[in-house]
Amino acid sequence: MLHLSRLTSLALTIALVIGAPLAFAAQPAPTVAPAGTAATSKAPLPLEELRTFAEVMDRIKAAYVEPVDDKTLLENAIKGMLSNLDPHSAYLGPEDFTELQESTSGEFGGLGIEVGAEDGFIKVVSPIDDTPASKAGIQAGDFIVKINGAPTRGQTMTEAVDKMRGKIGQKITLTLVRDGGTPFDVTLARAVIQVKSVKAQLLETGYAYIRITQFQVKTGEEVSKALAKLRKDNGKKLNGIILDLRNNPGGVLQAAVEVVDHFITKGLIVYTKGRIANSELRFSATGKDESEAVPMVVLINGGSASASEIVAGALQDQKRAVVMGTTSFGKGSVQTVLPLNNDRALKITTALYFTPNGRSIQAQGIVPDIEVRKAKITSEADGEYFKEADLQGHLGNGNGGADKPSGSASKAKAMPQDDDYQLAQALSLLKGLSITSGR
Incomplete structure (x- = not known):
């Protein structure tokens, strides 16, 4: 898990939230309040615009078809002020702020x-x-x-x-x-x-599958536990890992950093740039690779946004994994939650994040190394061929072992890759990488 000692000055002050565009029902929440604010402008207040604002309020109160109180008008003005900045900045009333905080725990x-x-x-x-x-x-x-x-x-x-x-x-x-x-x-x-953010299983002996549905506070810890269990279930070192980030809308930045940290031993993971000092951060690996450097494929698609793109971009830039699927969503901005009085908050865009190689994902997304579009798998009945072992008087295998006549193959248990074309292609690639690497 990523050590936070190098971020001591920020650990209790800033909450960076990386989520899907104005997320409904799964918008990630801050863990702590940010310190300070952006540098205030030294320019004089725009008195003419303030007079216009006051005049508009007076006209509405005097002429609108129904009475409107000052509180409602001012709240609406604040909402408009935030909503017109970009699609991700917003004014959060008490209910919205509570829901934002609850979503981080994974239950809402x-x-x-x-x-x-x-x-x-x-x-x-x-x-x-x-x-x-x-x-x-x-x-x-x-x-x-x-x-x-x-x-x-x-x-x-x-x-x-x-x-x-x-x-x-x-x-x-x-x-x-x-x-x-x-x-x-x-x-x-x-x-x-x-929402359980991490699901994991063995697709076949030696080949692990980890799906992250969204990035919550404990996602990094859950991935660590999943890797340990997969190794235990396999009984030996894994041959390869598929990390599935398809339709993952994002979540908490720190969780994305911790996930990448489980798969690389060194190097930069992500960095952010913004106007305020606290928005410029750099996150690097701590030297602990819990994946044991086995071959790896990352699956993404158009529903992979924000924190998902941080993970895919970092593993791609560090040459740690092959990224497969379709181009991701393209949300490369960081939202900071600024708590206000009366259980309200502002969620405003304060920075852009960049992959280790300096790529901005904003409005472009992560382009996969190998494009594989979603497709339906239809299985054909494999006509049973007559085999050598069916012939009367055939010779036995010189190295021992039982004969394998036609009809001897047992029916395999249904697995996720059976009807998921992209996952099936990822598994095939992973097997090839495992063979060529000599594992």
Whole structure:
């Protein structure tokens, strides 16, 4: 796990949050409050604009069809001030701030959808594994055009997200458009989302599979435990590892750094650049490679965002893994959560992050070393061929061992790679890397 001693001055002051674009139901939360603020401008206050602001408030209060109090107007002004900066900066009221903090623990209420905005519509960045959204078949790239029959076009991201939140167990109907097709409805019930960020298993003897669904505070620790268990289950050193970051919308920056640290022995992992001093950080490996340097493949796709891109970019730049799949989402900005009074907070973009080789991922994404698009696997019945061992009076094997006539092969247990084309291709590549490396 990454040592924090070199970040002592920041450890209790700054919370860097790397998440999907305005995440719904899985937006990562800060762990501590940031220190200081950006350098204040020495320019005089724009008095003319302030007079205009005050005049607008007076006109609204005097002429709007219904009475509006000052508190509501000022809160709306603050929200507008933040929402027009970029898609990821926002003003967080008490409920939003609480939900942001709860999501880091991996348990919160919602549908389990990460969403962003595109051309005025609400777009699914990725459904979270084992949530109502994923179980209902919602896919990355789907457009949410209606929520309970009300069109989403023209709504702000916050308004749409608020409508998708609600009482646990209450049903909600989303109207989706997939690949430009005909709109269709999906009805699902809101639930307490309990997300286990790391899943792991052996795909075959010697070949490990680790999937990270999102980056939470304890994700680095969970990956460490998963690696130890996989080695124990395998009974010997692994031949290779597949790290699956597909549809992973991001999460806490520190967790991404810790995950990379489990797979490399030295070198830079990620660095950030911003205007304030506290936003310029560099994270490097601590020298502990828990993966034992075995061959490695990282899977990404268009739903892999932010912290996922940090991990894939670092392992790619350090020549530690082959990155396979499709180009990632392209969110390369860092959001800092600034707590305010009355349980409110600002979430503002304070920096951009860069891979070890100095690449900015913002609006470009990570391009895989080997592009493999999603495809369906259809298995053909393998006609059983007549074999030497079927012939009467055939010679036995000179080195010993039982004969293998046709029909002797046992039916294999169903595994994830059986109907996942990208995963199957990653496993095939990993076997080739293992063979050529002499493992």
